[in-house]
Amino acid sequence: MSLETDGPGDSPHLVIYNRIWQSIAERKLRPGTRLKEEQLAEIFAVSRARVRQALSALERDGLVTLVPNRGAFVAEPSIEEARDIFFARRTIESQLVNRLCATRTPGAIARLEDHVALERDARKRGDKTDCVRLSGGFHLLIGELAGSPYLGDVLRDLVSRTSLILVMYQRRSQTDCGPDEHADIVAAIAAQDAATAMALMDHHMDHLEGTLDLDDELARQTDLKDLLQ
Structure with missing residues (x-):
């Protein structure tokens, strides 16, 4: 999705998209962080419909995961x-x-x-x-x-x-x-x-x-007992 830096003439959902994108790029929003619609609507002084529009665009670009009955979360790449x-x-x-x-x-x-x-x-x-x-x-x-x-x-x-x-x-x-x-x-x-x-x-x-730890075996260790031994 092509979005420029937000300015006075930008649509509300584009402003929301860009601010969330920037916060992810600068690592202020961490993977798994919940993005509450009502809170975002208050922060940006827009309707929840506008927020949902921005979150849907972020989901299409792989930056947000929308979970039915739970809400939106910053994506956690595998x-x-x-x-x-x-x-x-x-x-x-x-x-x-x-x-x-x-x-x-x-x-x-x-x-x-x-x-x-x-x-x-x-x-x-x-x-x-x-x-x-x-x-x-x-x-x-x-x-x-x-x-x-x-x-x-x-x-x-x-x-x-x-x-x-x-x-x-x-x-x-x-x-x-x-x-x-x-x-x-x-x-x-x-x-x-x-x-x-x-x-x-x-x-x-x-x-x-090369600075990443992409060890599949370690990633599969999800049992708390295994992780703490």
């Missing part, structure tokens, strides 16, 4: 979904940087370099919220600058789903990839070295996926 999402991101983002290498402009490179500088500043300040927001924003900027609205929309959804996956499966000892890997990708794009840029993006996504 291990299989996690692997599929990283496969999709690896495939799409590799092609986006390939395209950007061929079409890049000085202005595009300046925007990417400025973004990496903001990431480094956030990391230096220890601002985890900004680090998460800017890290995902880098990939969305790649999609925007590559000039593919369709792939940009697909990537937007994948980035948000990735945030849910990281909350659920990232090892506690691991942290997100720092801005240095992003800077290397930008340098390759600036040099119009498509092969290197694509390889660096693949490595970057491998690195991020």
Whole structure:
């Protein structure tokens, strides 16, 4: 679903959608969080019908699960979904940087370099919220600058789903990839070295996926006795 940042002229359900999407992408809303219609209606000063419209759109995009007689919950991606999402991101983002290498402009490179500088500043300040927001924003900027609205929309959804996956499966000892890997990708794009840029993006996504614990056997241990022994 293609939705721009909400503004004065946006429909109420689009405003709700975007705020929830952003909160998921920034890992403020955790997997399994209940999204109460009445509470959302009060927060956004809209009818529950508008809220339901937004929640239905979020469900179509895989970010919310609607459970009959229970309500709406932030989605909890399975291990299989996690692997599929990283496969999709690896495939799409590799092609986006390939395209950007061929079409890049000085202005595009300046925007990417400025973004990496903001990431480094956030990391230096220890601002985890900004680090998460800017890290995902880098990939969305790649999609925007590559000039593919369709792939940009697909990537937007994948980035948000990735945030849910990281909350659920990232090892506690691991942290997100720092801005240095992003800077290397930008340098390759600036040099119009498509092969290197694509390889660096693949490595970057491998690195991020490698911070996850996607052990099927561990996931199947749902008995409390087994988990506590």
